Amino acid sequence: MNVKRNFSAKREAIYEALASTKSHPTAEWVYNKLKPDIPDLSLGTVYRNLTVFKEGGLVKSVGVVNGQERFDADMSPHPHFICTSCCKVMDIPGGKLFFDMNAYDHILKEYGARVKSHSLTFYGICHECAEKKDE
Amino acid sequence: MNVKRNFSAKREAIYEALASTKSHPTAEWVYNKLKPDIPDLSLGTVYRNLTVFKEGGLVKSVGVVNGQERFDADMSPHPHFICTSCCKVMDIPGGKLFFDMNAYDHILKEYGARVKSHSLTFYGICHECAEKKDE
DNA sequence: CTCCGTGCAAATACTTTGCAAAGCG
DNA sequence: CGCTTTGCAAAGTATTTGCACGGAG
Numbered sequence: 651m652n653v654k655r656n657f658s659a660k661r662e663a664i665y666e667a668l669a670s671t672k673s674h675p676t677a678e679w680v681y682n683k684l685k686p687d688i689p690d691l692s693l694g695t696v697y698r699n700l701t702v703f704k705e706g707g708l709v710k711s712v713g714v715v716n717g718q719e720r721f722d723a724d725m726s727p728h729p730h731f732i733c734t735s736c737c738k739v740m741d742i743p744g745g746k747l748f749f750d751m752n753a754y755d756h757i758l759k760e761y762g763a764r765v766k767s768h769s770l771t772f773y774g775i776c777h778e779c780a781e782k783k784d785e
Numbered sequence: 786m787n788v789k790r791n792f793s794a795k796r797e798a799i800y801e802a803l804a805s806t807k808s809h810p811t812a813e814w815v816y817n818k819l820k821p822d823i824p825d826l827s828l829g830t831v832y833r834n835l836t837v838f839k840e841g842g843l844v845k846s847v848g849v850v851n852g853q854e855r856f857d858a859d860m861s862p863h864p865h866f867i868c869t870s871c872c873k874v875m876d877i878p879g880g881k882l883f884f885d886m887n888a889y890d891h892i893l894k895e896y897g898a899r900v901k902s903h904s905l906t907f908y909g910i911c912h913e914c915a916e917k918k919d920e
Numbered sequence: 921c922t923c924c925g926t927g928c929a930a931a932t933a934c935t936t937t938g939c940a941a942a943g944c945g
Numbered sequence: 946c947g948c949t950t951t952g953c954a955a956a957g958t959a960t961t962t963g964c965a966c967g968g969a970g
Contacts, residue, residue, distance in 0.1 A: 658943080658944090658949080658950060658951085660950080660951075661950080676934095677934085677935080678934085690951085690952070691951090691952090692951070692952045692953065693935090694935090694936080694937080694951080694952070694953075694954090695950080695951055695952075697934090697935060697936070698936085698937095698950085698951085699950090701936090713848055713849065714848070714849040714934095717933065717934065717959095717960085718933090718934070719934085719935085729888075731892060731896065731898055731900070733898070734901070740896065740898070742892060742896075745888070747885065747888075747891075748884060748885040748887075748888040748891075749883060749884060749885075749905075750882065750883040750884075750885075753864075753880070753882075753883040753907070754907075756882075756883075757866060757877060757907060757909075761866065761875065761877075761911075761912060762911075762912030762915070763866055763868070763875070763907075763909055763910065763911045763912055763915075764909045764910045764915055765866070765907045765908070765909040766869070766908055766909040766910070767907075767908045767909070768905065768906060768907045768908065769904075769905075769906050769908070770884075770903065770904075770905050770906075771903060771904050771905075771906075772888070772889075772892060772898075772900045772902075772903045773900070773901055773902045773903065773904070774892075774898055774899045774900040774901040774902070775898065775899045775901070776896075776897075776898045777896060777897030777898055780897070780898075780899055793924080793925060793926090793968095793969095795925080795926075796925080811959095812959085812960080813959085825926085825927070826926090826927090827926070827927045827928065828960090829926080829927070829928075829929090829960090829961080829962085830925080830926055830927075832959090832960060832961070833925085833926085833961085833962095834925090836961090849959095852934095852935085852958070852959065853958090853959065853960095854959085854960085
């Protein structure tokens with residue numbers, strides 16, 4: 651299942667659910683989103699397909715936030731901001747500005763380790779939560 | 786329990802175990818390391834104290850690797866390299882070079898989000914695993 | 921006496937898996 | 946028919962929590 655996408659209906663739906671949001675959802679979120687339209691969908695299937703997507707390079711994990719893994723169908727490398735108050739995950743477009751790509755080379759030379767990817771994540775309080783706190 | 790450190794014996798031991806290694810261990814690793822010397826130590830206590838340390842700012846989480854949370858007693862901000870083959874976590878000292886600290890400002894202005902910290906993680910194959918594969 | 925820290929075991933929470941049935945070419 | 950995908954429920958794994966006890970001040 652390389653880049654070809656003749657998925658089963660459910661697999662397709664799971665991928666589309668992921669691709670259609672910027673909320674970096676959990677497996678459960680995907681399940682709840684699709685369940686009304688696909689009543690015989692099971693949570694296990696969602697998990698299984700998310701694994702398939704990760705392995706196939708169609709989706710990547712943003713990491714585990716508050717005990718649940720968060721997924722992103724946007725494969726372009728970009729930083730994220732995670733609100734430690736509400737657990738929202740936001741993209742930070744243009745974040746390349748903050749990162750020097752020759753880090754990969756440096757690490758190879760210095761440690762002999764072959765870097766394949768990286769992740770840059772900011773933690774703090776999002777705008778909405780900051781306003782709530784200020785009330 | 787701010788920066789003062791008149792801990793209980795077990796709490797102290799747990800912190801020391803963490804501070805004495807660069808392996809970014811799991812709760813279980815700490816437990817197994819200490820168990821021989823402290824036979825009546827329980828895993829729950831390790832978890833509880835790790836939480837105390839995180840909240841007290843004595844220790845930080847490197848994230849969840851392979852289903853288990855990894856901890857670091859080195860609070861100075863520095864990147865990590867995670868080997869996706871053996872799950873080893875390495876420090877990358879001097880990694881500040883790769884990161885532009887005015888990102889915090891940028892995110893505040895652009896998104897109104899108050900960044901408190903960040904984490905930069907590289908993924909790939911470590912030297913040892915690369916050699917094994919080449920055999 | 922009071923509080924904090926702890927062992928222990930039970931409880932949670934998320935995720936994975938075995939298996940038989942269903943789907944599809 | 947043979948291979949893939951799925952539902953369902955059970956199992957698995959990591960972590961958290963309730964409770965009663967124990968030790969330090």
